[in-house]
Amino acid sequence: MTGAGAPRSAAGAPRRNTARLLRLVHEEGPVTRAELTRRTGLNRSTTLALVGELVALGLVHESENPAPGAVAPTVGVGRPSPVVRASADVVAVAVTVEIDAVTVALVGLDGSIRHRVTSPAASRPSAPEAVAAVAALLDDLAERMRPVRTVGIGVSIPGTVRVEDGLVRYAPHLGWRDEPFAQPLAAATGLPVRVANDANLGALAEHLYGSGRGVSDLIYLNGGASGIGGGVISAGRPLSGADGYAGELGHTFVADNGIRCHCGAFGCLETEASRAALVAVTGVAADDLPALAVALDTGGPAVQAVVDRQVAALATGLRNAIHSVNPEVVALGGFLGTLLGHVGDRIVTAVRAQSMAAMADRVRIVPTALGPDVLLRGAAEIGFRDLLDDPEFSPQQEVTTP
Ligand SMILES: [Zn+2]
Structure with missing residues (x-):
């Protein structure tokens, strides 16, 4: 203003x-x-x-x-x-874009998720395809629902995002480079749009509403279809860095003789701990985390060998992150939360075994308290930003909900 x-x-x-x-x-x-x-x-x-x-x-x-x-x-x-x-009838549109699906949800100002729809993608969507999918899902919602007041759209992207104008700088797994996203989605919907990195939104949501509530220093690690993203809240504020790209913990070094990563390096956390490897060894559907949890608990030696390698890589990645950030809470989302649920205290024990006591004594390593809603809640939060900054803000637009 x-x-x-x-x-x-x-x-x-x-x-x-x-x-x-x-x-x-x-x-x-x-x-x-x-x-x-x-x-x-x-x-x-x-x-x-x-x-x-x-x-x-x-x-x-x-x-x-x-x-x-x-x-x-x-x-x-x-x-x-x-x-x-x-009010639950004042909503933000929350959007998550992944390599295998686009999800749109209406989230009330009271935090309730009013409705969500997912459009599976057979192949990874281009940016214009993702924009068209979001607009189509919103149209679909508008036809089936009673009126609510929609104040903005927040979008979660697995990549680096220039937050001022919603340009996706680099989303490697989607294959996007310098793709405008906020502007074409605003043009297609008539609503203001903000776009941010997925794990940064997860960190924000966990800080405000999840396991990091009331905690000033936390790390959120998102284990998604597109590898591992990280977000950091430090002294109560999102850690952004010079260009807004801070917290890319998926590309910290964890393993000698590691797998080559798309970023060009070897032995990144996201190549050594991956949903793809767990899915491959268990044979469950790629996006079925409840089935993965069961398969990990009942799997034989081959499954446990993959789990052991991933736990070791994750513990090293967390050790590096904890020594840099000194968090009170580390929240793990997506398949990393599933892995934590399977091995329990083994991760924190492994982290403590290789960390300075002062760093690791107090840290809690927990699954995201918001579960599968974590990125939607974070995306809704930036969708509400204009309204929260100015309660008289109005985009002059109505859509409808159930
Ligand atoms: Zn990498």
Whole structure:
């Protein structure tokens, strides 16, 4: 936004306070008005007016019902403070593009996933094909659903992305180089579009809503069809680097005499620990992680030999990452979460065995708490960004949902 002076809301308060309240309700879930007053330090009448504004904008609802699990007031005789909830009918479109599928979901401002559809791809889609698939899936949703208000689109890409303009610089497994993505998708849908790297979105989602909630320093590793992506939250903020490409932990060196990687190097983490190798030795369908979990648990010596190699590679990769970042939590998504579920404490034990005690004593290595929703939640988060920055933002567009 440009222009002199801070924008003011209809109630006359600086709009940044309205935005602050909206973000709190969005990120924290149902919260009492009294708690909002306490958390923001605003006075009660200001909170009342600003919540009223958010209600008038259709972004939140207020009810007298206590929040589930809310503690009843122990003193005072007044009525309990009303509970403020974000609206499920204000949605962002969350998109994930992978080599074998394009998925589109409508995610409510309250974090609910309202609907999701996946279009399997027989061969890896080109960028224009992926844009067309997203637009077609959205049209399909629009025809079958009742009206909701859509505020933006967030897209997760397994590659490096120039976030200012949504240009995909390099997505090796998709075979994309310098492919515009945000602009053609915005043109096709009439909605604002933001695009980001998949693992960076996973790190953001885990930090806000998952196993890294309340944690300022965390690493997220995404094990997808396209190898391993990494995202880092450091001191509570996404680690971006000079060009926005920080956290490519899939290409850190983990093995002598390793396999040649598409990046040109040998022995990258993503060549030594891969979904493809686990799928090949177990014979399960490539995208069926529940079946993979069963196959790992019941597999014979050949399966366990592959698991052992991958655990060793992953432990070395995590050792490198932990010594660089000093995280409190490492969250593993996709097939890496499945692998962790199979071997349990073996990974953290292997990491601790080769790490400085001060680094590894406190670190927790956990599966993503958001499960298969992790990238969609991260993509929705950037789809909501314009609205969260300015609650009066409107792209002037409606689509529909069930
Ligand atoms: Zn590599």
